[in-house]
Amino acid sequence: MVTRFKSVVIAALLLVCAPLARAEWIGSEEAIMGTAIRVELWHADRRAGEAAAAAVMAEMHRIDRLMSPFKRDSELSRINREAVKGPVIISKELYSLVSRSLDFSRQTRGAFDITFSSVGYLYDYQRQTKPSEREITEALPNIDYRHIVLDPARRTIRFARSGVRIDLGGIAKGYAVDRGIAVLKQRGVTHALVSAGGDSYVLGDHRGRPWMIAVRDPRERAQAVAVLPLTDRAISTSGDYERYFEADGQRYHHIINPRTGRSASDVRSVTIIGPETTTTDALSTGVFVLGVERGLAVVDSMPGIEAIIVDAQGRVHRSSGLAPPDGESG
Numbered sequence: 001m002v003t004r005f006k007s008v009v010i011a012a013l014l015l016v017c018a019p020l021a022r023a024e025w026i027g028s029e030e031a032i033m034g035t036a037i038r039v040e041l042w043h044a045d046r047r048a049g050e051a052a053a054a055a056v057m058a059e060m061h062r063i064d065r066l067m068s069p070f071k072r073d074s075e076l077s078r079i080n081r082e083a084v085k086g087p088v089i090i091s092k093e094l095y096s097l098v099s100r101s102l103d104f105s106r107q108t109r110g111a112f113d114i115t116f117s118s119v120g121y122l123y124d125y126q127r128q129t130k131p132s133e134r135e136i137t138e139a140l141p142n143i144d145y146r147h148i149v150l151d152p153a154r155r156t157i158r159f160a161r162s163g164v165r166i167d168l169g170g171i172a173k174g175y176a177v178d179r180g181i182a183v184l185k186q187r188g189v190t191h192a193l194v195s196a197g198g199d200s201y202v203l204g205d206h207r208g209r210p211w212m213i214a215v216r217d218p219r220e221r222a223q224a225v226a227v228l229p230l231t232d233r234a235i236s237t238s239g240d241y242e243r244y245f246e247a248d249g250q251r252y253h254h255i256i257n258p259r260t261g262r263s264a265s266d267v268r269s270v271t272i273i274g275p276e277t278t279t280t281d282a283l284s285t286g287v288f289v290l291g292v293e294r295g296l297a298v299v300d301s302m303p304g305i306e307a308i309i310v311d312a313q314g315r316v317h318r319s320s321g322l323a324p325p326d327g328e329s330g
C-alpha cells in the first residue's frame with residue numbers, strides 16, 4: 001500500500017532540526033480506502049496523542065464503510081442498487097457530500113462528475129481490463145450529474161435514468177481528511193498533518209515553521225516540481241500515475257473524462273491548494289479533466305484556491321496567486 005502513497009511527500013527534515021521536540025511527535029500509518037492514511041501530530045502527552053491518531057483511523061474506517069463502492073453493504077452500494085427504482089432516503093452525511101459533489105460539477109462545467117462511474121466501473125486497473133468501444137458508447141449517456149435528483153425536504157436521492165452509477169472516489173478521501181482534522185481539533189490538537197494518498201491537510205505549523213510539502217514530479221517519483229511552505233491549508237494532487245495500466249501504447253488511468261468515458265489525457269498531474277480538503281480533492285480531479293487553460297480559468301475565478309499543473313509535455317503551470325515573478329521561469 002505504501003507504493004500508493006504518492007504525490008505529496010512530507011519533508012521530514014524539519015524534525016531533525018527540533019531534537020528536543022522529537023519525543024512528542026506521533027506518527028501513524030494505515031492502509032484504508034485503498035490508500036495510505038497518514039497522521040502526524042504533536043501532543044504534550046504521548047498517550048493522548050496516540051489515542052487521537054487512533055481516533056482519526058477509526059473515523060477513516062467509518063467513512064470507508066459508508067462510501068466504499070467495493071463493499072456491498074455500504075450506503076453508497078445501496079444507493080447504486082436502489083436509486084434507479086425510485087427515491088431512496090439516505091444519511092445526512094452522504095446527502096450533503098453528494099450535494100457538494102453536484103456543486104463541484106456545476107463549478108467545473110461537468111468535468112467533476114460522480115456519475116463518471118456509469119462507465120468508470122467497467123475499468124479494472126489491477127486486472128488491466130477496459131470496456132470495449134461498444135460498451136463505452138452504450139453507457140456514455142448515463143454519465144451526467146443532472147441524472148441525480150436530490151430532494152432536500154425528504155433527504156432522498158433518485159437516478160433519473162437506469163444505468164446511472166455514482167462513485168465518490170474523487171472527493172471522499174479529501175472529505176475523510178477534513179473529518180480526521182475535525183477529530184483532532186476536538187481533542188485539542190493544534191499541530192498535525194493528516195493525509196489520505198494524495199490528499200492532505202496541515203493543521204497549524206510544524207512547531208514554529210510552516211510544513212514543507214513537496215509536489216512530486218509525475219514521471220520521476222523522487223523529484224519535486226515544487227516545495228510549498230503551508231500552514232492551516234489543504235493540498236490535493238491528482239495524477240495519471242496513481243492507478244493505471246498501459247495497453248496498445250496508451251495509458252489507461254483512473255481519472256475519466258465524463259464526455260468521452262476515457263482517461264483524461266491533457267495533463268499528467270494537478271495539485272490544488274485551498275482552505276479545506278474536500279474542495280481541493282474534488283477540484284484536483286475536475287481540473288485534471290479540464291486541462292491547463294480551462295482548469296486555470298476555473299481556479300483563478302475561485303478566491304483562496306491555487307493550482308500547479310504539470311502538462312502532457314512535463315511543463316509546469318501555476319495559477320496567478322502562485323506564479324513566479326516576471327522573468328523567472330516556472
Ligand code: AMP
Nearest residue numbers: 111112113116169170238254255256285
Ligand atoms: P483523485 O485521485 O482525487 O483525482 O481521484 C481519482 C478518483 O476519482 C478515481 O479513482 C475515481 O474514483 C474518481 N473519478 C474519476 N474520474 C472522475 C470524474 N471525472 N469526476 C469525479 N470523480 C472521478
Ligand code: MG
Nearest residue numbers: 170281282285
Ligand atoms: Mg480528487
